[in-house]
Amino acid sequence: MVYRRTHQVVKRLAARRSAILAAARETAAEGGMAAVQIAPVAVRANVAAGTVYRYFPSKAELISELIAEVSRDELAAIRRAADAAPGPSSALAAAVTTVAVHTLSQRRLAWGILAEPVDVDVSASRLASRREIAGEMAARIDAAVRAGHLPAQDTALAATALLGALHEALVGPLAPDNLDDPAKLRDAVQTVTLLALRAVGVMDARARGLVVQQTLLPTTKALVGA
Amino acid sequence: MVYRRTHQVVKRLAARRSAILAAARETAAEGGMAAVQIAPVAVRANVAAGTVYRYFPSKAELISELIAEVSRDELAAIRRAADAAPGPSSALAAAVTTVAVHTLSQRRLAWGILAEPVDVDVSASRLASRREIAGEMAARIDAAVRAGHLPAQDTALAATALLGALHEALVGPLAPDNLDDPAKLRDAVQTVTLLALRAVGVMDARARGLVVQQTLLPTTKALVGA
DNA sequence: GCAAGGACTGAACAACTATTCAGGGTGAAT
DNA sequence: ATTCACCCTGAATAGTTGTTCAGTCCTTGC
Numbered sequence: 001m002v003y004r005r006t007h008q009v010v011k012r013l014a015a016r017r018s019a020i021l022a023a024a025r026e027t028a029a030e031g032g033m034a035a036v037q038i039a040p041v042a043v044r045a046n047v048a049a050g051t052v053y054r055y056f057p058s059k060a061e062l063i064s065e066l067i068a069e070v071s072r073d074e075l076a077a078i079r080r081a082a083d084a085a086p087g088p089s090s091a092l093a094a095a096v097t098t099v100a101v102h103t104l105s106q107r108r109l110a111w112g113i114l115a116e117p118v119d120v121d122v123s124a125s126r127l128a129s130r131r132e133i134a135g136e137m138a139a140r141i142d143a144a145v146r147a148g149h150l151p152a153q154d155t156a157l158a159a160t161a162l163l164g165a166l167h168e169a170l171v172g173p174l175a176p177d178n179l180d181d182p183a184k185l186r187d188a189v190q191t192v193t194l195l196a197l198r199a200v201g202v203m204d205a206r207a208r209g210l211v212v213q214q215t216l217l218p219t220t221k222a223l224v225g226a
Numbered sequence: 227m228v229y230r231r232t233h234q235v236v237k238r239l240a241a242r243r244s245a246i247l248a249a250a251r252e253t254a255a256e257g258g259m260a261a262v263q264i265a266p267v268a269v270r271a272n273v274a275a276g277t278v279y280r281y282f283p284s285k286a287e288l289i290s291e292l293i294a295e296v297s298r299d300e301l302a303a304i305r306r307a308a309d310a311a312p313g314p315s316s317a318l319a320a321a322v323t324t325v326a327v328h329t330l331s332q333r334r335l336a337w338g339i340l341a342e343p344v345d346v347d348v349s350a351s352r353l354a355s356r357r358e359i360a361g362e363m364a365a366r367i368d369a370a371v372r373a374g375h376l377p378a379q380d381t382a383l384a385a386t387a388l389l390g391a392l393h394e395a396l397v398g399p400l401a402p403d404n405l406d407d408p409a410k411l412r413d414a415v416q417t418v419t420l421l422a423l424r425a426v427g428v429m430d431a432r433a434r435g436l437v438v439q440q441t442l443l444p445t446t447k448a449l450v451g452a
Numbered sequence: 453g454c455a456a457g458g459a460c461t462g463a464a465c466a467a468c469t470a471t472t473c474a475g476g477g478t479g480a481a482t
Numbered sequence: 483a484t485t486c487a488c489c490c491t492g493a494a495t496a497g498t499t500g501t502t503c504a505g506t507c508c509t510t511g512c
Binding site: 005006008009037038039049050053058059 | 468469470471472473479480
């Protein structure tokens with residue numbers, strides 16, 4: 001064999017694969033999942049349509065990887081924020097705020113990842129990703145329950161409901177569409193976080209305190225632009 | 227003109243229109259919105275594909291009407307339940323429970339109506355319907371706030387979040403899939419209702435009381451099969 | 453019965469896109 | 483320079499599904 005995969009070639013191939021994924025991500029961020037079609041993505045990645053199929057066996061696979069990637073990022077952010085908090089309640093508040101902020105900062109992409117039309121082949125992947133995030137939230141709720149800060153409850157269902165509330169309020173079809181103003185954006189995050197904390201049983205006064213704490217954190221402030 | 231629309235003919239036409247809509251509804255209830263294609267619906271309605279277009283200018287219009295119809299039913303049920311309640315908090319609890327029960331009793335249809343992939347032409351109609359229901363919920367929350375039972379809050383956002391929580395927990399992709407058992411179903415309704423009430427600021431103890439009250443109502447009992 | 457106007461049919465059409473593949477191009481070893 | 487694998491291209495293919503329309507069937511009023 002006169003041809004061999006040089007290190008250089010391997011790198012180029014990997015770069016191309018990343019470029020295609022990145023192109024898909026950008027496309028989704030601009031036009032939602034529906035806009036993620038092979039031809040436009042290929043153009044954006046400076047590649048021919050056929051080439052995409054040398055890297056991903058099908059469009060479904062491409063989108064699945066995209067979803068997995070974005071979800072991985074979000075999950076990491078949630079864990080980072082929660083782990084840095086001083087106690088279980090604080091950690092839960094941090095997790096909720098992180099989801100809210102992340103979701104808001106890339107609304108279109110979030111909408112595509114969370115709820116937009118995809119065919120069945122993709123929904124399995126999407127489901128897995130969401131379950132992971134829901135599981136993380138459930139664990140945080142559980143910790144607060146065990147610490148005696150919250151009443152006993154079905155944490156899995158609570159986590160699911162919380163995520164539903166956050167998503168619907170912030171990116172769903174009913175979400176207010178004037179969230180470009182940083183102040184309103186911050187208000188929305190606070191309001192929704194407050195709702196979420198109260199939902200799982202945090203007393204109103206304490207919940208308000210946690211929300212304020214979150215808002216004072218540098219990371220949150222930076223992301224919300226407050 | 228030798229041909230005129232007899233009363234009989236008018237009735238037949240109306241019946242056919244209803245049949246098509248009903249066929250669409252059944253199809254959606256079985257296979258989600260994606261299954262609502264002209265050909266299958268036509269077959270189900272005992273009609274040729276072309277005939278559908280004599281009653282609906284496009285598929286989008288057909289689906290829009292379907293969504294409007296289902297939403298109208300739900301809105302009416304919510305109002306009925308809430309109006310029958312003795313006070314604002316009770317009314318809110320009734321509204322929440324009604325949404326939960328209705329949603330659960332036709333999960334697949336609800337999923338299609340609420341969240342499934344549809345093209346843009348339809349989303350306007352869907353949006354309008356959801357706004358109506360969200361508006362009703364917001365009004366109920368507002369009434370409770372004015373009565374001094376709840377803290378002041380952004381009622382529109384709260385209503386949105388509540389609906390998101392209910393839908394995600396009960397029909398969303400993360401919803402538990404073992405809700406066929408009536409007992410579990412009732413538990414799920416209670417849990418989610420409790421979460422929702424606490425989210426808007428009902429104190430834990432009082433919320434639990436309201437949930438129990440709802441469960442004792444004949445309508446709820448019948449629907450939940452308790 | 454029969455003429456006229458409308459309703460119904462369903463095969464053909466059209467538009468959109470994922471996917472393929474034959475042919476040209478590229479990088480690596482000799 | 484040449485040859486061998488492999489990679490890339492993009493036009494053609496194929497599958498899906500909403501929509502149309504020329505022909506057929508019904509209903510009505512005479």
